Amino acid sequence: MAHQHRPQRRLSPSGDTEDMAETVRLLAPRLAYFAGVARTEHVTRAAQEMNVPQSTLSRAMARLEQDLGVDLFARHGRTVSLTTAGRTFLAAVERALAEVGRAAGEIRADADPATGKVAFGFLHTMGAETVPGLLHAFRADHPRIRFSLVQNYGEAMLERLRAGELDLCLTSPVPDAPDLVARRLDEQKLRLVVPAEHRLAARRRVRLAEAADDTFVTLEPGYGLRRITDDLCREAGFKPRIAFEGEEAETLRGLVAAGLGVALLPPPTVPRPGVVELTVTAPRAAREIGVAWLADRPDTPPVAAFKKFLLSRRGSLLP
Secondary structure, eight states, rough: OOOOOOSSOSSSSOOHHHHHHHHHHHHHHGHHHHHHHHHHBHHHHHHHHHSOHHHHHHHHHHHHHHTBBBEEEEEEETTTEHHHHHHHHHHHHHHHHHHHHHHHHHHHHTTTTOOEEEEEEGGGGTTHHHHHHHHHHHHOOOOOOOEEEOOOOOHHHHHHHHHSSSSEEEEEEEOOTTTEEEEEEEEEEOEEEEEESTTTTTTSSSGGGTTTEEEEEOOOSSHHHHHOOOOOHHTOOOEEEEEEEESHHHHHHHHHHTTTOOEEEEOOOOTTTTTTEEEETTTTTTTEEEEEEEETOOOOHHHHHHHHHHHHHHTOOOO
């Protein structure tokens, strides 16, 4: 049976975003009803299976056809059959409902207290030792909680936090923003890293001002450690001359070992040949490490458990 065009069309045929949004708003509540009737080809049976009044289902189908402006069903007494338009519409509706079901199952699984997922971001310098140790300790009590791990610099992680792509992140400096909640967890001393043959290499302690005439290798602008380096040098009375900018602390150590400059860096996971790590006595060279999350966002049970664990490590976060 060919479908008939109804005289009143409630939905615009254009593909404008605003029109599409209105289409979805009008049609979405009735899609599951339509699929149920299409599957059974019987309004009464479909109403019984979906536990809704038959009158509600009949009105929903009539309104759906009215909104679309086409007949989706051919009526045969108490039974119905799909028109050509109805079969086309059913294929798309079944795909949409299956995708909604898949997404609902996924988010329920991610929120499961025992087996859910935490999206966790952290600085590159925390990836070799600190974060693996934290996850090992946490999973002693939560062995099946899953993690999506993201390594990046601080500002990029905060952007992903705001975008809803991360639940928590370890970052430095500790952010101060009205849309975020941040807690200081620990402090990490920074060292002046110089080549083994450097004039200061025989020393154990130095003032940062003693490196004022050296070229520096640093992280790129936007990295928290770069901002701290610039601030400490300013406090020591000079502006660092930058020879190389990178994205990863151990690469900078390699540049220092090659004699290409000096750097302010956190302690290495393992000693690096070719460099000497000096304690900076003035100004005080350290960076705060903190955990941040988006304010006013409810936590799933696994996120809440991991957040509580991180806060319990205040003062003992770093190896």
